[in-house]
Every structure is written in C-alpha cells, then in structure tokens.
Amino acid sequence: MIDAFSYSLNTAIHFGFGKLRELPALLDGCGVRCAVLVCDRFFAAMGETLKESTPQIAAVFSDVEPNPQLSGVKEVVRLVRETGADSVIALGGGSSIDTAKFAAACACSDKTPDAHFDGAPFTGAEKIIAVPTTAGTGSEVTAVSVVSRGEEKKTVHNPAFQPTACIVDPALTMSVPPRTTLITGLDAFTHAIEAFWSVRHSALTDALAVEAMRVILANLEASYEKGTEEARTAMAYGSLLAGLAFSNAKTAACHACSYPLSMYHHLPHGEACAFTLDSLIRLNADDRLQNLAKTLGFSGCDALADEIYRLKVKGGLRVRFADCEGDVDLDRLAKESAEHMLMQNNPVKLDEAALKAMFKKLM
Numbered sequence: 001m002i003d004a005f006s007y008s009l010n011t012a013i014h015f016g017f018g019k020l021r022e023l024p025a026l027l028d029g030c031g032v033r034c035a036v037l038v039c040d041r042f043f044a045a046m047g048e049t050l051k052e053s054t055p056q057i058a059a060v061f062s063d064v065e066p067n068p069q070l071s072g073v074k075e076v077v078r079l080v081r082e083t084g085a086d087s088v089i090a091l092g093g094g095s096s097i098d099t100a101k102f103a104a105a106c107a108c109s110d111k112t113p114d115a116h117f118d119g120a121p122f123t124g125a126e127k128i129i130a131v132p133t134t135a136g137t138g139s140e141v142t143a144v145s146v147v148s149r150g151e152e153k154k155t156v157h158n159p160a161f162q163p164t165a166c167i168v169d170p171a172l173t174m175s176v177p178p179r180t181t182l183i184t185g186l187d188a189f190t191h192a193i194e195a196f197w198s199v200r201h202s203a204l205t206d207a208l209a210v211e212a213m214r215v216i217l218a219n220l221e222a223s224y225e226k227g228t229e230e231a232r233t234a235m236a237y238g239s240l241l242a243g244l245a246f247s248n249a250k251t252a253a254c255h256a257c258s259y260p261l262s263m264y265h266h267l268p269h270g271e272a273c274a275f276t277l278d279s280l281i282r283l284n285a286d287d288r289l290q291n292l293a294k295t296l297g298f299s300g301c302d303a304l305a306d307e308i309y310r311l312k313v314k315g316g317l318r319v320r321f322a323d324c325e326g327d328v329d330l331d332r333l334a335k336e337s338a339e340h341m342l343m344q345n346n347p348v349k350l351d352e353a354a355l356k357a358m359f360k361k362l363m
C-alpha cells in the first residue's frame with residue numbers, strides 16, 4: 001500500500017556528457033537575458049571563456065571559497081546590480097552554487113545580505129542556473145544554501161533558492177581529484193540513505209533514493225580510482241537522483257552531526273557526513289533498513305556499514321577523532337548534534353547520551 005505524498009520541484013533538468021556546449025540556447029530557453037557567472041578560482045579561466053562565447057554572461061565572479069562566505073555573496077549582489085542582471089549562473093561545486101543562490105535572492109531584496117543571514121525572510125530571487133562540477137551536493141535541485149559569516153555556518157532553506165534550471169554535465173567532473181571524488185560521492189550516498197530513512201520519506205523519494213544508492217555503490221570506487229567517463233557519468237546521475245530524493249524527504253542524523261564535526265574538527269562537508277555514516281547505519285538498523293541493505297546486495301545493515309567503512313579507509317578518509325584536528329569535546333558534539341533540527345527526521349530517536357556513546361566509540 002502506497003501512502004499519500006506530495007512532491008514538488010521547480011527546476012528544469014538538462015543532463016548529458018558535453019551538455020554545457022548548449023549553454024547559450026539553454027539560457028534562452030529559461031528567459032535569461034543578462035547573467036553573472038559565479039565560480040571558484042579553479043574555474044576562473046573557464047568562466048572567462050564562457051563569458052566570451054555566451055552573449056548572456058555580463059560578468060564573472062571567480063572568488064568563491066570552500067565553506068563560502070557572505071563576503072562573496074555581497075560581491076555577487078554588487079555585480080548583479082551593476083550589470084542589471086536578471087540571473088545568476090553557478091559553475092562549480094556546492095560552494096559556488098550556494099553562493100549564487102544566496103546572492104540571487106539578496107539581489108531581489110532591499111535588505112542587506114547580513115540581515116538575511118540573521119533571518120530576514122526572502123521574497124523572491126533572480127533566476128538561478130546551477131551547473132555542478134562535483135557529483136555530490138545535489139544543490140542543483142534543492143532549495144537550500146549553506147553559507148558562512150566568519151566561523152558561523154548556516155544552512156538556510158527557502159523556496160527562493162530553488163534553481164530555475166540546472167545543467168548536469170558529467171564532463172565537468174572529470175578533473176575532480178580522487179580524494180574529493182570519494183568525499184563528494186559519499187556525500188551523495190549519505191543524501192540518498194538519509195532521504196530513505198528520514199521520517200519525511202515517501203514512496204517517490206524512496207524510489208529516487210534506492211536507485212541513487214544502487215548507482216553510487218556500483219560506481220563510486222571506479223570513479224575515484226579510474227575516473228572513467230562511464231563511472232563519472234553514473235556518479236553525476238546518482239548524485240542528481242539523491243538530490244531529488246532529499247530535496248523533499250530532507251536529511252537526518254548524519255547531517256545533524258556533520259555541522260559540529262565540520263566546525264570543530266574542520267572536516268569537509270562530505271567527509272563529516274561519512275564520519276558517522278557507518279555508525280548511524282548500525283544505529284538506525286530497523287527492519288526497513290535491513291531490507292534496503294538486502295536490496296542493495298548486502299546480507300544486512302552490518303555488511304552495508306562495513307562496506308562504507310572499507311571505502312573510507314581505502315580512500316584515506318578520517319575514521320576516528322585521533323585522525324582529526326581540534327580538541328574533542330564529546331559533550332558539546334552530542335549536545336549540538338542532538339539539538340540540530342535535522343535530528344528530528346531520524347527514524348530512531350537519538351538523545352545526547354546515545355550520541356555521546358556513538359562518538360565515544362570513534363575516539
């Protein structure tokens with residue numbers, strides 16, 4: 001019996017190896033007249049080349065940092081106003097896409113980016129065109145933006161951030177270094193499994209999540225070890241499916257724990273999610289998750305958790321606090337994880353004591 005559900009998405013998706021070649025026509029199709037392109041330094045030269053070949057691009061901002069800062073958002077807002085742009089194009093990983101989203105919404109507001117960071121609501125946004133270059137965040141199909149002001153990192157959910165369109169071109173991911181490929185791939189897998197076990201899941205998000213997990217598990221190792229077109233294309237597809245799943249089902253305990261882990265131990269987002277992923281698969285192992293593990297070809301949740309641990313160790317990711325920077329404060333980690341709003345989506349209720357016990361096993 002399939003329970004009732006609602007699912008919304010307002011993003012046109014254009015997927016294909018080499019798809020970026022169609023950028024000017026795709027922008028016309030979205031009604032983009034004048035755009036600012038946002039990227040980080042790695043894509044600065046490509047951004048300038050695209051500006052030359054794409055009449056709609058009026059300016060390029062190429063200074064996005066990992067854990068993107070509000071200062072970058074302010075620069076993009078300034079460029080949008082200076083050029084009279086009606087759109088912001090993001091070319092990059094989650095950091096560039098999230099900068100573009102926040103800026104596109106701030107550019108439509110008479111309040112400052114600081115005021116919005118402090119909670120002022122958004123009323124709309126310029127068009128957002130997301131072109132992901134990592135296979136991981138799914139930000140190209142979510143209404144979420146993660147930005148920081150100094151050390152303060154905020155995840156803001158707002159319908160204004162929903163991209164108008166995304167161009168998922170796996171060719172852009174061919175240059176991602178192996179370690180980042182593994183970290184972003186595990187981020188995508190975490191989105192999928194968390195969408196599956198979230199209390200807000202539905203039949204439709206389950207279908208997206210299960211297919212995402214199947215595709216990612218079959219291609220993650222090849223994508224970071226060999227980086228073939230086939231594996232990269234599959235990972236871009238798996239990450240997109242995972243994004244479509246969690247855009248509506250939301251994420252849960254892994255993501256709740258990832259924020260203090262990133263803040264105090266400086267783990268990149270995907271590595272922070274992966275840090276507790278195998279522990280949480282074991283803690284969330286109810287009948288439904290056991291069946292999922294079997295569907296994915298494992299004997300059960302323990303075997304699936306073992307496989308995640310194996311991938312992390314093989315790829316040199318951090319698996320215990322002794323490998324990480326920063327002093328470990330188990331009480332603070334447990335308290336901040338337990339209080340995070342995403343923890344409410346977890347299928348098993350995990351209080352501070354349960355989370356502290358989990359973190360303690362990772363010492």
Ligand code: NAD
Pocket residue numbers: 040041042065066067068092093094095096098133134136137138139142144145146172173174175176177180184269270
């Ligand atoms: P990123 O955008 O921070 O990029 C990481 C590094 O990879 C950078 O040095 C970048 O230059 C490099 N890189 C990116 N693409 C490359 C390519 N094709 N070739 C070579 N190098 C490349 O990484 P990310 O993991 O994509 O994004 C992480 C950010 O996204 C975090 O801030 C996280 O909180 C956020 N996030 C957002 C959502 C959402 O729904 N909005 C979801 C998950 C994560």
